[in-house]
Amino acid sequence: MATVALLSDEAAPAESRAVFEAIRTARQTDYVNNFWRALAHDPALLRVTWERASEVMAPGALDPLVKELVYLAVSTANGCAYCVHSHTAAARAKGMTPEQHGELLAVIAMASQTNALATALGVPVDERFQEGP
Template identity: 40%
Template sequence: MAEQRLATVRLVEESEATGAVAAIFADIKATKKLDFIPHFWRVLATNPTQLELVWTRLKAIMHPEAEGRTGRLDPLTREIIALAVSATNGCAYCINSHTAAVRKLGLDVEALGEVMAVVALFNGTNAIANGYQIEPDVFPPLD
């Protein structure tokens, strides 16, 4: 029987992590309040530079509070946006990860349905506007 593959590369086990990778793994667990390192980060750990770049950017944008900053968007709003983009992009891994996050932040199943309805609505209306090549006529303020 073939072994189950989790990715196209062998994931770095947390017990194998040393140096910068071990430090980033510890930061991920502390920042995200997890007791394990998700597959995504274990795959990125095969290239420590990429792991550091992606984690640093994600932490700054998705977890500004962990860096002593106050984001203008609350954590639930940031995760809803991440979920909406993930659904639009069709990333099963990301959909599951961000659905878990929004549920952990208090979004109930009914509200999750509303999020998916908004995603579906605007994927459709965006396709219509693109298909007809409609010129914009409503603009945001420039301030």
Template identity: 45%
Template sequence: MKPARIATVTPVSEESAVGKVVAVYADIKATKKIDFVPNIWRVLATNPDHLELTWTRLKAIMHPEAAGRTSKLDPLMREAIALAVSATNGCAYCVNSHTAALRKLGFDAEAVGEVLAVAALFNSTNALADGYQIEPDVLPPLDG
């Protein structure tokens, strides 16, 4: 029996990984404190340079502590933003991944729903403001 298809390319298994893919896979598992390499990374590994670039960028933004940096946003805030954007973009893979991350960080179903409600609200009001081409009148300060 053939394994279930998970992408348009054959993902790179942990067992068949070589070179930089092995190192990136190890870093993903250590940084995320998980014991497997998620499908998105196994698919991106079909192009090792792309895998490395995407992981390095994601690690710097979503796991700055692991990269030796302090963020103004805590992990819960970063994951909530990621969930809201993923829902807006219609990415089922990312919605599931970031919902799981939020649940792991202590969010319950009601809190996840609140994040999605805020995202839905602003998708709607943004569309209205854009459709009416409303001139901004509440502006943030330029400095500090």
């Protein structure tokens, strides 16, 4: 169903297989999901994407669950069905409760509607919301 074949371990180039192993180690599971198998045609793009994602999603000033919720919110607004499914699963794996999921959905819905209203009204940005040079 993809625009490229999803590469099995056998079919993937060696450098991509090495990234599959890094994914397995980091996640402590044998399962490598379809996104990485589709990216595996281009080992350099696969590697840079995986490594950057690992850095960005690591604990920092924001905790990993909050980062997942933000990721899921962006994926929803961008209409990426694959990403919505994979990051809903990831958020659950990081502890998202059904109550948190419900509130996340409510915030996404609220933002979506006020985004549309502000755009339809062409509301100019208040001076106090702008930073000086």
